[in-house]
Amino acid sequence: MAEVRAGEVDPVLLAEFGALELWTATVTPVRAAARAGRDRLGRLSGSFHAAERIRERGGRLLDVAYPTFERQTGLDPTVPPTALERDAREVVVTGALASTHPVDDVRLAVLAEVGVPLTALDATATTGPWRLTATHGEPYRDGTPTSSGDLVVADAVGPVAPVVGDPPRRLAAGPKARQVVLCAVRVPGVASWEVSEAVWRAANYLAGT
Amino acid sequence: MTSTEPRPDLALAILDAPETVASRRGLRDQVAMLQERLRRTLEVDWAPEVLAAAAVVPVAERPRLLDLGELERVRDDLVASLDAVRVAVLARRERHLANRALLERMFDDPDAHRGVRLTTDDLGLPGCCRWQVSPVLGVVGRLAGWWRVKVSSGCP
Numbered sequence: 001m002a003e004v005r006a007g008e009v010d011p012v013l014l015a016e017f018g019a020l021e022l023w024t025a026t027v028t029p030v031r032a033a034a035r036a037g038r039d040r041l042g043r044l045s046g047s048f049h050a051a052e053r054i055r056e057r058g059g060r061l062l063d064v065a066y067p068t069f070e071r072q073t074g075l076d077p078t079v080p081p082t083a084l085e086r087d088a089r090e091v092v093v094t095g096a097l098a099s100t101h102p103v104d105d106v107r108l109a110v111l112a113e114v115g116v117p118l119t120a121l122d123a124t125a126t127t128g129p130w131r132l133t134a135t136h137g138e139p140y141r142d143g144t145p146t147s148s149g150d151l152v153v154a155d156a157v158g159p160v161a162p163v164v165g166d167p168p169r170r171l172a173a174g175p176k177a178r179q180v181v182l183c184a185v186r187v188p189g190v191a192s193w194e195v196s197e198a199v200w201r202a203a204n205y206l207a208g209t
Numbered sequence: 210m211t212s213t214e215p216r217p218d219l220a221l222a223i224l225d226a227p228e229t230v231a232s233r234r235g236l237r238d239q240v241a242m243l244q245e246r247l248r249r250t251l252e253v254d255w256a257p258e259v260l261a262a263a264a265v266v267p268v269a270e271r272p273r274l275l276d277l278g279e280l281e282r283v284r285d286d287l288v289a290s291l292d293a294v295r296v297a298v299l300a301r302r303e304r305h306l307a308n309r310a311l312l313e314r315m316f317d318d319p320d321a322h323r324g325v326r327l328t329t330d331d332l333g334l335p336g337c338c339r340w341q342v343s344p345v346l347g348v349v350g351r352l353a354g355w356w357r358v359k360v361s362s363g364c365p
Binding site: 055059072134147150165 | 234244247248255260271274279
């Protein structure tokens with residue numbers, strides 16, 4: 001069973017935002033996760049009232065605290081920051097949560113079930129421990145530039161993912177990733193256990209436990 | 210080191226002054242409150258044009274620590290966005306009322322509303338029903354001036 005770990009949070013961010021937390025788990029997806037992911041999304045499509053959820057949450061699938069955090073960090077929450085959530089809004093029209101690959105299927109299932117956005121990184125591109133911090137302008141591990149003050153998840157070498165949004169493609173866990181690092185950020189307004197449970201749930205889905 | 214000197218370990222020098230930390234937290238609280246109001250407004254009337262009215266030009270391309278001025282801009286944009294959404298919701302309600310009155314007139318006098326079509330969306334109702342003024346018996350009704358309101362069976 002995958003172990004969910006709390007990451008370190010820069011004291012500056014705690015002073016600015018209050019209750020910020022980072023939860024991570026490293027997991028090896030099993031072969032059966034692909035089919036289980038498709039089946040799970042199929043079951044969810046039949047029971048999940050996406051249109052109602054999206055209306056209640058101001059056009060988003062995730063917990064209402066996340067759009068507030070996006071607003072506080074300079075983004076426009078009317079546009080979902082991840083491709084996964086943008087595509088998932090099609091569920092209002094099609095009535096189905098579309099399956100793509102095991103890792104994104106699990107991210108989508110957890111988003112629909114719990115409302116917590118997960119980032120999935122390729123474990124070959126990053127090694128823990130991970131922490132939440134603001135950059136001084138240093139680039140991501142793949143060379144993608146950042147600006148001073150960008151909020152990121154970083155490992156010992158440098159930034160690996162923005163705190164909200166998709167990580168650079170070369171760092172993200174794709175369909176062929178053998179080991180995946182799952183990260184979720186707790187923002188003010190969301191209970192800590194909900195976020196750690198979301199990571200635990202996703203890790204178990206991928207590990208087939 | 211005094212409290213007003215910039216600390217080299219901070220991402221932004223402006224974040225160092227203790228009084229602005231409190232100001233920024235105050236602004237973030239205001240932003241959270243306005244965002245909740247916006248969400249509640251969108252919850253009542255969630256339509257593409259209302260959502261479009263809620264959109265703003267983001268202050269940043271990526272999530273970042275905002276300084277005091279940027280947070281003030283976020284708050285002001287959110288106030289403007291809330292106003293725009295309320296205007297869009299009112300305009301949509303007025304359009305629904307006007308369309309409901311039109312539907313009544315279509316039933317009262319179909320001949321005066323030939324070919325007019327309304328949908329549940331035009332009336333602010335759920336589902337996908339359609340009302341259309343069409344001739345009875347096709348060409349015969351068209352030539353004879355026999356018109357009626359035909360109600361569709363709803364979603365396919």
